[in-house]
Amino acid sequence: MQENREHRRMVLVVVLIYLVILAGTARAFVPSAFPKPTIKTMFNGVWALQLESYLQEHLGAHDVLFQLKSRTDLLVGEKMIHGVYVTDERLLEKLLAEDVPSAAEAAAPVNTFYTETGLPTCFVLVPSASEIYETTLPANAVNAEQSTRIQQIYSEMHSGIRCVDAYNVLSSMKEDYIYYRTDTHWTNYGAYCVYQSAIQKMGFTPVPYQRYVISHLSTEFRGDLYARTLYDGVKADVLDLYSIEDGAEITEVLAYNGDSVPQDRSTMLYNESALESDDMYRFYLGNPAERLIIRTNLDNGKKLLLYKDGFADCMVPFLLQHYSEICVVDLELVGEDYLTMADPSEYTQALFLCSMSSWDALWG
Amino acid sequence: MYLSSFTFTVVLLPVVLLCYYFLPERCKNGFLLLCSLLVYGWGNPARLLYPAAFLCFDYAVGLLLERWKQRKAPAAAVLAFSVVLQAFVLIQVRYAEQVKTNFLFPFGIAVYTLLGLGYLIGIYRSRHAAETDPQKLALYLLFFPVLYAGPLTDYAEFRKQLTSRQRSLAGLSEGLATFIRGLALKVVLADTFRYVFRELRQPAEMSMLTAWLTTLAFSMYLYFELFGYAEMARGLGKCFGFSLPENFSQPFFAPSVTAYLQRWNMTLSLWFQKNFRHFLFHERRSRGFRYLGLVLMWGLIGAWYGSKPQFLLWGITIGLLLLLERLVLSSFIRKRYVIGMLYTGIVLQFAWVLLFAENMADAAQIWRAMLGFGNGIADQYGVYFFTSYIALLLLGLYIATDLFRNITERLMRPGKLQAVWKPLIHGGLLLFSLASMLYGERVTGLFLKL
Incomplete structure (x- = not known):
């Protein structure tokens, strides 16, 4: 009798769990993500793998289960969730040393550009937060080193190219809020500090910090590292907007993707709708575009060609105070075709600004 | 399909158990065989060619060995041939898996090769008789729970369970x-x-x-x-x-x-x-x-x-x-x-x-x-x-x-x-x-x- 009750309960518990999971999976069904079988993929094993991935990503109660596992791992002794170190203060991405190009290979794209165009060029490699806050990583944590690597790449640069030592600027400011706690990017303030050095190298006087009015867009920003780990034990971030009263104003924003007609974003540099989405950092430069042309009411004849990754997004507003036009080329979207994206003869200066990790990923 | 995949654990398992419990007794073995074919052929039905060939071979050789029970020398020769042939296929498949990219490994092949050989050696050594019902032999060779590393069972033992087994809460x-x-x-x-x-x-x-x-x-x-x-x-x-x-x-x-x-x-x-x-x-x-x-x-x-x-x-x-x-x-x-x-x-x-x-x-x-x-x-x-x-x-x-x-x-x-x-x-x-x-x-x- 006792035994029978036990067996009934066992079956009942399992059935209940299955009902919850399956109902959750059905409710969260994403028709666009569900793999469509074709004759070919049915027979070469591809569809089976796609289906498995779909179930893994869209299983009912996905987030709860993910947190259950990652929190247990942390309890047992693991200090990392999906390649992200968890510390009391912040989430720090583990930097890999594998598959990185040599210093000469990493320097080549900028050198080629400079020798081919002769445009005054400035180069900024931004270290990751994991490098700046290396001392706060868990004991013995393995992390690829970036500061020497940046120096090595800089030493390979053509002598005419001006390199900005972002590592020193940022590491001297590390007590300040220069990197997000839950996102790989730097904050506006981090970007401002490096902007000051970079813009001087490009022959301008930086706009003083005091002239900016800072407002909080959100105090509940959880960035890409949070999305990877779903770890909410770290304080949420603050997303700031730096505005300037009597500065240059934007007159036109054009976004180009492929050969199609540009999307006219009128004078909207910022993307308000991103604040309602999961990826609030998109606020700064809107949805990624291969090429973005931003014009201002400045009439100084200075035009900047900017090759960048996501780190530049929150620096562009600072740069706009000095140029009548900036052409922003997203290296992460165009990759090796970067040279064909704009006509350098139309511009007076060029800036390459990229994080060290995405620079390695781009040319590795 | 691996038993530890979502496709099996979350989707197939509940469906299989539900169907199995509501099917009439006489359909149950057939249904299990169908499930086995689904599991083995998942992703690429062409993979089923291997087990199908092994099954036909083992079935025919089994009957032959049964008939030649009294003639030890030809029976031994047939058995030796079967062992060499199946081992050769196994080695070939593994070799192809190593050198060819995109080769879809027919998983479970090592297991059903052993089960099949054990079945043939069992007949030769008179541990059990040759199977006349191909469905039963197919289920023995391809019983999907054991597809990765067993446990391996004896044919005599498995067959007993095939014909009479208890289903209970x-x-x-x-x-x-x-x-x-x-x-x-x-x-x-x-x-x-x-x-x-x-x-x-x-x-x-x-x-x-x-x-x-x-x-x-x-x-x-x-x-x-x-x-x-x-x-x-x-x-x-x-x-x-x-x-x-x-x-x-x-x-x-x-x-x-x-x-x-x-x-x-x-x-x-x-x-x-x-x-x-x-x-x-x-x-x-x-x-x-x-x-x-x-x-x-x-x-x-x-x-x-x-x-x-x-x-x-x-x-x-x-x-x-x-x-x-x-x-x-x-x-x-x-x-x-x-x-x-x-x-x-x-x-x-x-x-x-x-x-x-x-x-x-x-x-x-x-x-x-x-x-x-x-x-x-x-x-x-x-x-x-x-x-x-x-x-x-x-x-x-x-x-x-x-x-x-x-x-x-x-x-x-x-x-x-x-x-x-x-x-x-x-x-x-x-x-x-x-x-x-x-x-x-x-x-x-x-x-x-x-």
């Missing part, structure tokens, strides 16, 4: 519980150890600590993967009313290599004993010949695990160790349990290296590091993983002992309290297993190509 509940425990062993423990093992396997020279952690993580990974799969198979078997034998019995901390292997993949070594050693190197032969048989048998088991030459070497090493224990060490070890345990643990850690090393030079480098001649005693990497995973490694070692087994058995005895928390514990394990599957990297394959 107790069987379903016990089966689900066993399946869940096996799944947890595979996806919670084995997959974590696999991650640790893979992270520690760096091209750079290892320190002593890293080398030992690597082999330890590998041995635990292999054990929990095979053990977990065997438990899942047993659990599924129980759900369908079959009673499959145990395949592993807490081998860690055994006092000798002999004792260790008596608890390691038991149905596999039993198969080789019955169909190879006792068949060709039986008691009437000279002692030296029988010893040769022992070493050869383990060499074959090694070769069955994988096609790299190191696997064969691993098997032969194990065979030689067994021989050494039988001839020299046994009396010494028997009286000194702790020394025996340490010796077994250490010697086997060295042996496991052969299974995961890329080649012999790689293996030699790891051995050097294990002996302290590598990159020092400890490096940053080793220390990091040691501190991160020591708790889990100790837990794994504990679960692999008799101590844990005794405690769980005592706790699982029927009783008032057990009726409450036994289902709860298994429910928790199921949820945690699903969480681990979802958290881990995608299931793209298992270490052994079986």
Whole structure:
């Protein structure tokens, strides 16, 4: 009798769990993500793998289960969730040393550009937060080193190219809020500090910090590292907007993707709708575009060609105070075709600004 | 399709169990065969050509051997031909898997080759009669719960269960519980150890600590993967009313290599004993010949695990160790349990290296590091993983002992309290297993190509 009750309960518990999971999976069904079988993929094993991935990503109660596992791992002794170190203060991405190009290979794209165009060029490699806050990583944590690597790449640069030592600027400011706690990017303030050095190298006087009015867009920003780990034990971030009263104003924003007609974003540099989405950092430069042309009411004849990754997004507003036009080329979207994206003869200066990790990923 | 995939655990399993329980008795075997075909052919139905060919061959040869029962010489020739042919196909398939990209490995081939050969040898040695019903033989060869590493059953035993088996609530509940425990062993423990093992396997020279952690993580990974799969198979078997034998019995901390292997993949070594050693190197032969048989048998088991030459070497090493224990060490070890345990643990850690090393030079480098001649005693990497995973490694070692087994058995005895928390514990394990599957990297394959 006792035994029978036990067996009934066992079956009942399992059935209940299955009902919850399956109902959750059905409710969260994403028709666009569900793999469509074709004759070919049915027979070469591809569809089976796609289906498995779909179930893994869209299983009912996905987030709860993910947190259950990652929190247990942390309890047992693991200090990392999906390649992200968890510390009391912040989430720090583990930097890999594998598959990185040599210093000469990493320097080549900028050198080629400079020798081919002769445009005054400035180069900024931004270290990751994991490098700046290396001392706060868990004991013995393995992390690829970036500061020497940046120096090595800089030493390979053509002598005419001006390199900005972002590592020193940022590491001297590390007590300040220069990197997000839950996102790989730097904050506006981090970007401002490096902007000051970079813009001087490009022959301008930086706009003083005091002239900016800072407002909080959100105090509940959880960035890409949070999305990877779903770890909410770290304080949420603050997303700031730096505005300037009597500065240059934007007159036109054009976004180009492929050969199609540009999307006219009128004078909207910022993307308000991103604040309602999961990826609030998109606020700064809107949805990624291969090429973005931003014009201002400045009439100084200075035009900047900017090759960048996501780190530049929150620096562009600072740069706009000095140029009548900036052409922003997203290296992460165009990759090796970067040279064909704009006509350098139309511009007076060029800036390459990229994080060290995405620079390695781009040319590795 | 692997039993530890979402496609099986979340989608197929509930559908199969539901249908199975509501189908009339006479359709049940047919339905199980259909499920087996689905599991084996998943992703690429063309993969079913292999088992189909093996089935036809075994069925026909079985009938032939039955007819030639009195004519030993031609029967032996046919049997020898079958063994060589099937072994040749297995080797070819494994070779193709290594050299061709995009080759879809017909998984389970190592298992159904053994089952088929065991069936034929059984007829030759009059252990059972040839099967006249192809459906029954097909279900024996392709019974999907055992597709990865068994447990291997005897045909006579399996056939008995095919025709008469009990379906009960107790069987379903016990089966689900066993399946869940096996799944947890595979996806919670084995997959974590696999991650640790893979992270520690760096091209750079290892320190002593890293080398030992690597082999330890590998041995635990292999054990929990095979053990977990065997438990899942047993659990599924129980759900369908079959009673499959145990395949592993807490081998860690055994006092000798002999004792260790008596608890390691038991149905596999039993198969080789019955169909190879006792068949060709039986008691009437000279002692030296029988010893040769022992070493050869383990060499074959090694070769069955994988096609790299190191696997064969691993098997032969194990065979030689067994021989050494039988001839020299046994009396010494028997009286000194702790020394025996340490010796077994250490010697086997060295042996496991052969299974995961890329080649012999790689293996030699790891051995050097294990002996302290590598990159020092400890490096940053080793220390990091040691501190991160020591708790889990100790837990794994504990679960692999008799101590844990005794405690769980005592706790699982029927009783008032057990009726409450036994289902709860298994429910928790199921949820945690699903969480681990979802958290881990995608299931793209298992270490052994079986």
